[in-house]
Amino acid sequence: xxxxxxxxxxxCSIQTIRYYEKENLLPSTQxxxxxxxxxxxxxxxxxxxxxxxxxLDLSLKEIRQLLALKRSPGAQCDKVNRMMDAHIQQVExxxxxxxxxxxxxxxxxxSCSSDRTVEQCGILQNLTT
Amino acid sequence: xxxxxxxxxxxCSIQTIRYYEKENLLPSTQxxxxxxxxxxxxxxxxxxxxxxxxxLDLSLKEIRQLLALKRSPGAQCDKVNRMMDAHIQQVExxxxxxxxxxxxxxxxxxSCSSDRTVEQCGILQNLTT
DNA sequence: TTTAAATTCTATAGTCACTATAGAATCAAG
DNA sequence: CTTGATTCTATAGTGACTATAGAATTTAAA
Numbered sequence: 005x006x007x008x009x010x011x012x013x014x015x016c017s018i019q020t021i022r023y024y025e026k027e028n029l030l031p032s033t034q035x036x037x038x039x040x041x042x043x044x045x046x047x048x049x050x051x052x053x054x055x056x057x058x059x060l061d062l063s064l065k066e067i068r069q070l071l072a073l074k075r076s077p078g079a080q081c082d083k084v085n086r087m088m089d090a091h092i093q094q095v096e097x098x099x100x101x102x103x104x105x106x107x108x109x110x111x112x113x114x115s116c117s118s119d120r121t122v123e124q125c126g127i128l129q130n131l132t133t
Numbered sequence: 134x135x136x137x138x139x140x141x142x143x144x145c146s147i148q149t150i151r152y153y154e155k156e157n158l159l160p161s162t163q164x165x166x167x168x169x170x171x172x173x174x175x176x177x178x179x180x181x182x183x184x185x186x187x188x189l190d191l192s193l194k195e196i197r198q199l200l201a202l203k204r205s206p207g208a209q210c211d212k213v214n215r216m217m218d219a220h221i222q223q224v225e226x227x228x229x230x231x232x233x234x235x236x237x238x239x240x241x242x243x244s245c246s247s248d249r250t251v252e253q254c255g256i257l258q259n260l261t262t
Numbered sequence: 263t264t265t266a267a268a269t270t271c272t273a274t275a276g277t278c279a280c281t282a283t284a285g286a287a288t289c290a291a292g
Numbered sequence: 293c294t295t296g297a298t299t300c301t302a303t304a305g306t307g308a309c310t311a312t313a314g315a316a317t318t319t320a321a322a
Binding site: 135136137147151165167168169170 | 268269270271272
Binding site for chain 1: 178234253
């Protein structure tokens with residue numbers, strides 16, 4: 005199949021597919037005489053794997069690592085577990101940060117009401133200190 | 134004061150200060166004969182305002198808007214309030230997304246334990262579908 | 263006064279994961 | 293054959309920085 009069909013089948017844009025090839029996530033494929041890329045079922049599966057990982061906010065670097073591990077079926081998968089644990093921790097850390105940020109923003113928001121001038125604005129005043 | 138001192142006083146890097154000037158967040162300053170930038174107390178205050186906004190994850194675009202509003206002291210500050218509300222909503226949306234992501238990652242993580250091979254890895258298997 | 267180190271300058275490129283666009287080439291259908 | 297669709301490569305842009313190179317200026321010590 006050609007790239008348009010791969011894009012259609014996987015829900016991944018043509019440009020992103022080319023990008024992933026350039027970034028060495030997807031292998032360079034066979035081409036037609038006219039230089040159009042040709043993809044098979046394995047490519048579909050690989051791209052779906054990548055997309056799944058992206059949907060979990062795994063970085064391209066992390067995905068590369070997972071793909072490398074995947075190519076050693078007999079190896080221990082503790083690296084996978086450790087990567088997942090680290091990623092979960094990142095997400096939890098970010099949630100904590102944002103929760104704190106939300107608290108700060110709410111507090112700031114409470115320092116103003118809707119019938120003031122800019123000069124009297126509690127938000128801007130608090131941002132100035 | 135020169136840029137190094139401004140950086141020291143505000144905790145903002147020299148490069149970022151120059152970047153903010155380039156992005157029109159900070160006004161172009163006076164220069165010495167040797168072309169070194171010179172900053173006064175107002176610049177310190179402005180940069181601290183910007184840094185405070187950044188610490189609240191406000192984008193440079195949003196900060197520009199706040200600064201523009203700040204320059205009309207007699208105007209109503211309801212735009213400030215609305216911007217803050219929108220920003221709070223963004224943060225809350227992002228928290229919700231990340232919380233959902235965390236749930237997914239935890240579920241995925243439970244599908245594997247530490248004494249398996251890559252071939253048997255529940256995480257990789259689930260990522261493949 | 264000279265020298266060397268420190269500070270500052272502008273320009274450019276890179277980070278990350280895409281996304282858009284331009285112009286050229288190929289393909290497919292009428 | 294023509295025309296529209298598809299695909300190609302190259303390049304630039306997004307946002308908020310961050311790093312580096314080489315040149316110029318300043319500062320402090322000998």
